[in-house]
Amino acid sequence: MREPIQFPLDQPELTIDLGGGEIRRTVHPSGLRILTERMPAARSASIGFWVGVGSADEQAVSNDAPGSLGSTHFLEHLLFKGTPSRDAYEIATSFDRIGAEHNALTAKEYTCYYAKVRDADLEHATVVLTDMVANSVLDEKEFETERGVILEELAMAADDLGDVASERLFEEVLRGHALGRPIGGNNETIRDAKRDDVLRHYKEQYDPSTLIVTAAGAVDHDRFVDIVLRELGLADSAQWDLNVDRTPVRRPASTLDWAGTHGAPALVERTSEQVNLMLGTPALRNGDPRRYAYGIMNSVLGGGMSSRLFQEIREKRGLAYTAYSFGASYTDAGLFGMYAGMAPSNAVSVMELAEAELARMADQGITEDELERTLGQVAGSSALALEDSDTRMSRLARAEMTSGEFYDLDMSLERYAAVTNDEIKSMAQSLVAHPLQVVAVGAVEGLGL
Structure with a gap:
């Protein structure tokens, strides 16, 4: 039985021949990891910007220290709402004008911003996604507008009784663990969320060392890496301060033996x-x-x-x-x-x-x-x-x-x-x-x- 292919964190470059296709991986000194899989004959590509932070990583307010409950889901919305170079409408039209499929998702242990585009539009979509993830301004007015949107999203989910049952099952079985909290937050955490707390969460957690960028389909690895590094301001290695090199962050294996809980129906x-x-x-x-x-x-x-x-x-x-x-x-x-x-x-x-x-x-x-x-x-x-x-x-x-x-x-x-x-x-x-x-x-x- 063949052993799995290893992705060592200290190996800057890796190439895997898939017999027709090819996987390549680059680890930048900032901790950023970029992985691609070339699919022969493909005329489109899927791109994902993955941040290794999800709803389970949020912190509640403790001893007057600021909390971040609800911040992960809030950020998923707000990163579509503007950067110094693009407002929300320009971000939307940037994807629509090329017929892209694009969206984002918040999970319990990660957040992803993604797009699927034809091969000719790969660079355009990558530039916009990079700008969103790295340069969001979290505008105060947009923050308040999106608060209402998220509350409507939660209300819509509350009308889906299957979703309600699923959320409640996680809450009951994983009670006492952050994994038992709802991914999207709840009415209370969204109403209580403060823009400064969400901004702090964004600046603390959205870092090259927690960021993984992946692409599959009609993609040239070297060209894709050049685009991502250029847009993140990491292209010129001569300007990179070796004193701030960072080890890539991988969620550590847990030693916790979580037995869960059980109660009345x-x-x-x-x-x-x-x-x-x-x-x-x-x-x-x-x-x-x-x-x-x-x-x-x-x-x-x-x-x-x-x-x-x-x-x-x-x-x-x-x-x-x-x-x-x-x-x-x-x-x-x-x-x-x-x-x-x-x-x-x-x-x-x-x-x-x-x-x-x-x-x-x-x-x-x-x-x-x-x-x-x-x-x-x-x-x-x-x-x-x-x-x-x-x-x-x-x-x-x-x-x-x-x-x-x-x-x-x-x-x-x-x-x-x-x-x-x-x-x-x-x-x-x-x-x-x-x-x-x-x-x-x-x-x-x-x-x-």
Whole structure:
């Protein structure tokens, strides 16, 4: 079994031949890392500016010290609102005039600003993204305007009962940990956010040592590096003060054994014809060697229309339109969950069926047919995803931000193929060893959960 490709932080240049394509990586003395993957015959490229700071890195006010809760999501909005050389309208039209797909996302452990453009427009999009990330002015008037926009965004999310259930599950299972907080903040943190605190957060956290820039598709690495360094003011090495060289920052592996919490069912009454039901428990952190067994277990249990949850709950009994399982892994902790939406009268039955299927997997594992089918599903879906430059661009960033280990498709499939039924049973057993936290949102009165 081949070992993963290493991304050492002290190696300035790295080239990986993919047999047709090529990955290249440059580490600048400032700590900035730039990675590209050239995709032969591509006529477009995806670009991402990844900052290794997410909602879980925010700090609450303590002993009169300023806090930053809500700042990460606020910045995601504000970086589109103007720089010394471009106002918000000019940023918007800069992307629209070239037909770019562009947006940003805030996650629990990182923030990303990205665009997908045709090859001829790669430099233009890179210049605008660099300006946004490095030179935002965080205008006072725009700050107040965007406060209202974010509150409307939170209100919209509150109308999606599936989103409400998901947020509440994280809060309950990861209670007491920053990972349990909602990514976008809440009404209170957004209303209380101060422009000076968000500006301080921006200046402290948005630094070359935390920045990773990735591109995939029709991209020339050397040319792309030249553009990024030029726009960040780092192109002239003779002007770079060696006394302020910085080591690139990678989120450290955690030594925390986060057991999570469990309480009474969390029932949230909302006007609805349905109940959105979630069951969850602590699961694997990033980099856990059991993640391949976990992936197969999750796929067999609730990963598609042939999965056990879908078949038992929807196809055989017609109790719900959809039913699935999912996982989320972070540096300090992870979460495994199961979801279904159903009429209130079916909620107890669905909950019992989901619990029973997880317990059956812990007791019996899976069949050879299920294993074969899942390996085919993983291989097919992974290969199809890698046809997209967005996926390849994101894959580079995630490898660089976390373990510093890069797995190509064949390396990953080798590890999935090596998983045994005993490993899958053991993985399921570790999940059922913890009580499942129940969350229900919707018409929950009198459910009896």
